[in-house]
């Protein structure tokens with residue numbers, strides 16, 4: 001380890017929170033209520049599944065290194081030119097590459113406290129310095145959310161990159177595009193702003209979180225999205241970034257030539273063609289988000305508002321004990337100890353049946 005760079009030496013390997021393979025064996029896959037990883041329980045579009053099967057004859061071939069078909073489908077969906085799109089092995093990979101490309105030793109990267117965990121990881125791996133901006137307070141209408149004014153004020157001449165997530169994980173909080181437009185106007189044009197929109201498809205239209213209309217105006221804006229959440233293709237590992245063609249061209253230089261595999265490219269292109277499935281699963285999620293938030297609040301628990309497929313819930317001093325007791329009952333949540341929020345748990349919004357089983361177990365544990 002001593003041979004690794006200073007940034008890498010301080011890194012910890014990803015901790016999924018639980019050994020899910022062992023838990024599935026212990027409880028049986030159907031009995032286990034997996035609400036720890038913000039996965040979409042409604043599953044991928046049947047068209048995406050079919051597209052993967054159609055790719056099986058070509059497993060001995062390398063995939064299209066340009067991902068042309070998928071890029072064209074994305075370009076059409078978003079109304080942008082394909083030269084504004086770069087594909088990643090999950091948006092996680094793109095978030096890492098953005099720091100690798102734009103920030104090095106001596107440079108600063110700014111992001112919010114309780115911002116998506118990969119922001120800190122990417123910054124450290126690149127050897128840059130993290131400037132962590134305090135989050136909004138617990139009594140703010142967006143408890144623990146991004147304080148955009150403070151983030152803009154934290155930018156110095158050494159700042160190369162700013163990461164924001166909208167909506168954010170693990171807080172679930174968001175800000176409106178109008179607010180973000182004012183933020184962008186305050187950021188110097190030589191500072192790159194990465195807007196992580198992993199949960200974009202799951203946010204209500206009324207929340208107006210979508211930053212796409214700002215892309216044309218701001219050559220320093222990068223929007224990342226993923227097929228892992230709304231499209232329920234987390235296992236395929238595909239994300240993409242939209243940005244000015246010059247930025248995309250630089251990103252294209254560092255990515256591995258075949259970073260998105262053939263079945264994944266085919267599945268995502270097919271998923272884009274099935275808008276009804278996307279809408280159906282996001283509607284189910286939004287319904288359950290309201291129902292689960294209300295059910296938790298009616299038990300006297302504090303739940304910050306969310307526009308995602310998870311909620312953060314304050315369980316207080318007994319959080320670890322409650323989490324352990326739920327796990328004994330086959331209910332998996334994501335502990336927030338390692339995220340600086342030890343009195344909170346993050347609960348992925350499941351199907352109606354999963355949420356009912358979660359609440360029943362919680363009632364037993366809290367009784």
Ligand code: PMP
Pocket residue numbers: 038089090091092093116165167168169196198199225226227228234237238239
């Ligand atoms: N951004 C946010 C805010 C996320 O919550 C996640 C997944 N948990 C990602 C990015 C990465 O997703 P993926 O690599 O699957 O695209």
